[in-house]
Amino acid sequence: MRHRFAVWYKAAGFENLHPHCLRHSCGYALADKGIDLRTIQEWLGHRSIEMTVRYTRISQQKFNGLWR
Numbered sequence: 001m002r003h004r005f006a007v008w009y010k011a012a013g014f015e016n017l018h019p020h021c022l023r024h025s026c027g028y029a030l031a032d033k034g035i036d037l038r039t040i041q042e043w044l045g046h047r048s049i050e051m052t053v054r055y056t057r058i059s060q061q062k063f064n065g066l067w068r
Contacts, residue, residue, distance in 0.1 A: 027055040 009017040023044060030040045041052040 024055075027052070028057075031055040031057075 027040055027044055030043065031037075037049060037052050037056065040055060041049055044052065046052045
């Protein structure tokens with residue numbers, strides 16, 4: 001499976017991409033869309049919610065205009 005993935009990302013123009021990077025990107029994207037943590041936890045297969053909490057860091061865009 002890893003070899004097959006390497007062929008795909010190199011064909012897409014990425015030099016050094018690990019499948020785990022895509023997993024993290026997915027977690028951050030889901031959290032940024034407001035998906036609840038338990039859903040993200042289940043989707044990513046985390047046993048502990050503490051592993052999922054890292055995806056809830058607030059993006060800079062959410063702060064824009066907060067106090068106006």
